[in-house]
Amino acid sequence: MALSLAILSPPFLSFTKxxxxxxxxxxxxxxxxxxxxxxxLNPSPLPRPLHSMATxxxxxxxxQNPLHFPSSAIKIPSGGAIKTVxxxxxxxxxxxxxxxSFYRFADFPDHASLRKPLKxxxxxxxxxxxxxxAPEGINGSxxxxxxxxxxxxxxxxxxxRLKGLRMVESPVTPEDEAIHHGHTSSSPVGxxxxxxxxxxxxxxxxxxxxxxxxxxxxxxxxxxxxxxKPRDWNALISDPETMVIDVRNMYEIRIGKFKRAVDPxxxxxxxxxxxxxxxxxxxxxxxxxxxxxxxxxHMQSENGKQKxxxxxxxxxxxxIRCEKASSFLLSKGFKEVYHLEGGILxxxxxxxxxxxxxxxxxxxxxxxxxxxxxxxxxxxxxxxxCKQPISDEDMKSPEWEYGVSCPYCFSSKSxxxxxxxRARQRQFETWGIIGGPDKGRRNPNPVKSSGEDDSKSRRxxxxx
Numbered sequence: 001m002a003l004s005l006a007i008l009s010p011p012f013l014s015f016t017k018x019x020x021x022x023x024x025x026x027x028x029x030x031x032x033x034x035x036x037x038x039x040x041l042n043p044s045p046l047p048r049p050l051h052s053m054a055t056x057x058x059x060x061x062x063x064q065n066p067l068h069f070p071s072s073a074i075k076i077p078s079g080g081a082i083k084t085v086x087x088x089x090x091x092x093x094x095x096x097x098x099x100x101s102f103y104r105f106a107d108f109p110d111h112a113s114l115r116k117p118l119k120x121x122x123x124x125x126x127x128x129x130x131x132x133x134a135p136e137g138i139n140g141s142x143x144x145x146x147x148x149x150x151x152x153x154x155x156x157x158x159x160x161r162l163k164g165l166r167m168v169e170s171p172v173t174p175e176d177e178a179i180h181h182g183h184t185s186s187s188p189v190g191x192x193x194x195x196x197x198x199x200x201x202x203x204x205x206x207x208x209x210x211x212x213x214x215x216x217x218x219x220x221x222x223x224x225x226x227x228x229k230p231r232d233w234n235a236l237i238s239d240p241e242t243m244v245i246d247v248r249n250m251y252e253i254r255i256g257k258f259k260r261a262v263d264p265x266x267x268x269x270x271x272x273x274x275x276x277x278x279x280x281x282x283x284x285x286x287x288x289x290x291x292x293x294x295x296x297x298h299m300q301s302e303n304g305k306q307k308x309x310x311x312x313x314x315x316x317x318x319x320i321r322c323e324k325a326s327s328f329l330l331s332k333g334f335k336e337v338y339h340l341e342g343g344i345l346x347x348x349x350x351x352x353x354x355x356x357x358x359x360x361x362x363x364x365x366x367x368x369x370x371x372x373x374x375x376x377x378x379x380x381x382x383x384x385x386c387k388q389p390i391s392d393e394d395m396k397s398p399e400w401e402y403g404v405s406c407p408y409c410f411s412s413k414s415x416x417x418x419x420x421x422r423a424r425q426r427q428f429e430t431w432g433i434i435g436g437p438d439k440g441r442r443n444p445n446p447v448k449s450s451g452e453d454d455s456k457s458r459r460x461x462x463x464x
Contacts, residue, residue: 256360
């Protein structure tokens with residue numbers, strides 16, 4: 001009985017609590033030490049249990065060689081001098097990073113089964129970015145070392161239906177490489193807003209479409225326009241008989257486009273079919289729905305007269321939206337539909353500035369925001385309030401507030417939304433991450449506005 005009372009006495013209880021706290025502190029200190037002492041700069045070869053689907057050829061490919069791109073892909077030299085990361089460690093000691101955007105339309109009904117192994121592999125190799133899987137194929141943009149990115153792309157293409165990805169490779173600036181490698185070497189949290197993509201973070205999403213068009217009957221795997229090489233593009237769009245259409249959205253076209261290009265003034269790609277119908281005053285005739293003809297479709301204007309449809313040349317960032325748009329136009333009765341192979345990115349990489357018909361900069365779906373000829377980083381920044389590109393001139397506006405609003409979203413945001421954005425910005429300035437140190441790599445965006453859905457899609461694929 002005395003022993004029981006002694007055990008239950010306040011001093012003993014206090015000692016027990018202290019011991020428990022000390023144990024927790026010791027465990028936390030040990031975990032922190034292990035985190036800070038890891039040196040992932042030159043990791044040993046990782047096991048490849050996730051590559052059970054990969055072919056023998058894929059496994060044995062020399063990973064130190066450039067990525068195995070098709071002829072339509074952009075190739076850049078690897079390596080280069082990088083700035084110092086921290087004292088005693090040079091970024092030039094680390095492998096160079098690459099950003100690769102890719103897509104493939106395919107009959108892919110079991111797409112969901114690829115999500116987990118693909119996400120696991122990206123996390124294992126510290127490949128960041130975003131990937132969309134859908135019944136119509138795959139679309140993504142990823143960043144990592146050349147070796148890691150190649151392993152991810154080989155793994156994807158081990159499925160025969162996804163073999164032959166259309167890819168565009170872009171360089172990463174020395175500054176971004178220094179940031180990335182600095183975080184891999186010394187930071188227990190993610191890089192937040194300052195790397196090409198959030199470091200060590202990949203999103204693999206399941207959706208109905210790899211690029212949202214809203215018409216499931218449009219299938220590029222069955223019908224698509226004619227590809228035009230960048231070297232032949234100038235002649236095509238210089239022909240006055242050719243109608244040049246920019247298939248991107250207004251916020252992209254605002255900072256750059258090809259000469260003579262028509263702006264459909266769309267806020268989202270799903271609005272493009274409506275614009276075509278209105279632009280050409282088109283509808284299907286009752287006769288065409290029953291008649292059997294060469295192309296299967298007759299088009300006529302609202303007044304019943306046969307409509308003469310122009311030759312159309314379309315372009316977008318990397319080609320994916322043009323595939324759907326060209327398929328849609330062919331289904332509407334257009335006879336001559338062309339689109340730029342590899343998109344604007346391929347054109348800017350291959351065509352010299354002195355011969356170029358491109359005006360301005362090209363918006364891209366990563367932290368670079370925009371690129372110029374030679375895929376050099378552009379001058380535009382991103383408004384984190386609406387995810388639209390902004391120029392130095394825009395930032396002189398009284399409606400510009402860093403992390404909160406810009407001239408393009410100021411009037412559409414309520415004071416409550418702006419205050420939430422200010423609170424988010426204060427968190428980032430204080431802790432280096434949004435949500436405080438307890439949030440780790442997580443980077444939630446609490447701001448909700450009328451344009452939320454479209455702004456989320458701008459952060460990564462529709463990347464090309």
